[in-house]
Amino acid sequence: MQASVQALPAKPYGFERRDYDADQVRPRRTQFVFADEIPRYWLNGNPARTHLMNAMHLFLPPFERMLTQAVRRGALPALSDPALIRQAKGYMGQETIHGRCHELFVDHLRAQGYSVNRYGALLDWLFCDLLQKRLGAKLGVSLVAAFEHHANLFVPLAFSTDFLDGCDPAVRELLEWHLAEEVEHNSIAFDILQAVAPGQALRMAGNLLALAVLYSSLVLGALLLLWQDRKLLQRAVWAELWGFFVGKYRVVQNAAGLFLEYARADYRPNPAHYSQLAQAVLNPGS
Numbered sequence: 001m002q003a004s005v006q007a008l009p010a011k012p013y014g015f016e017r018r019d020y021d022a023d024q025v026r027p028r029r030t031q032f033v034f035a036d037e038i039p040r041y042w043l044n045g046n047p048a049r050t051h052l053m054n055a056m057h058l059f060l061p062p063f064e065r066m067l068t069q070a071v072r073r074g075a076l077p078a079l080s081d082p083a084l085i086r087q088a089k090g091y092m093g094q095e096t097i098h099g100r101c102h103e104l105f106v107d108h109l110r111a112q113g114y115s116v117n118r119y120g121a122l123l124d125w126l127f128c129d130l131l132q133k134r135l136g137a138k139l140g141v142s143l144v145a146a147f148e149h150h151a152n153l154f155v156p157l158a159f160s161t162d163f164l165d166g167c168d169p170a171v172r173e174l175l176e177w178h179l180a181e182e183v184e185h186n187s188i189a190f191d192i193l194q195a196v197a198p199g200q201a202l203r204m205a206g207n208l209l210a211l212a213v214l215y216s217s218l219v220l221g222a223l224l225l226l227w228q229d230r231k232l233l234q235r236a237v238w239a240e241l242w243g244f245f246v247g248k249y250r251v252v253q254n255a256a257g258l259f260l261e262y263a264r265a266d267y268r269p270n271p272a273h274y275s276q277l278a279q280a281v282l283n284p285g286s
Contacts, residue, residue, distance in 0.1 A: 015177045017284040025185045027093035034108040044166025047231050048240035055221025057105045064099030066127035067144050068092045074137030078196045091188045094181050138197040142206030145193040149262045151182045159277040176281045183278035186271035207262050
């Protein structure tokens with residue numbers, strides 16, 4: 001599926017405003033532009049918070065490449081339900097555009113002087129070689145479904161807390177659009193997994209891998225950028241990291257809760273829980 005990341009008919013938005021529709025997922029056109037004027041610490045002037053989210057920008061392009069290949073090669077040939085096939089293609093289209101838009105922001109980080117190419121190559125090897133090619137197609141699909149579940153940690157963090165207060169408007173729009181579409185297509189990867197490999201053991205393998213890879217990448221990427229800024233040893237930076245993971249924002253505790261929720265034999269996604277938050281971002285006139 002070809003996915004465009006430019007040529008919207010008009011701004012003021014970096015993405016096409018179209019009604020939330022979880023029953024007919026389709027990619028939206030985008031035209032995100034990250035100007036030179038975006039501050040180095042674009043999240044409320046805070047180096048630790050900024051680089052935690054910059055680590056996510058670095059993580060997403062290689063992950064999205066793995067995701068689309070895992071679904072295209074490991075699932076689509078085995079699907080027989082036309083509705084699920086249509087949803088899977090729309091899902092891949094959305095995720096392809098997510099990866100491209102975050103790659104635009106990675107280019108912005110390079111322009112700011114950050115050295116990220118070797119780390120990006122490491123993530124590409126991890127996702128596209130080790131996890132996708134060497135561990136098998138079914139595990140790749142399981143990993144994708146688990147990642148979609150663990151994205152539920154970031155939706156309330158962005159929409160229901162003050163974490164993004166003081167965020168640069170262009171970057172905030174990118175993050176909110178991405179997370180809103182994560183809600184819109186939240187159940188599709190799980191439905192695909194259930195159609196091609198519904199076993200509990202495989203689901204738990206994906207759950208464990210998703211937890212380990214996502215949060216280790218988040219930590220490693222943030223530490224790499226903080227080290228390049230020579231802020232890694234600052235007490236205030238570590239206080240912010242503590243607050244993010246264990247203190248105010250309780251990321252570790254919430255991630256553990258999501259892990260246990262996904263491990264239940266009767267687990268089913270419930271995107272309706274966050275659908276109003278996503279509609280407020282995506283729907284025209286909202």
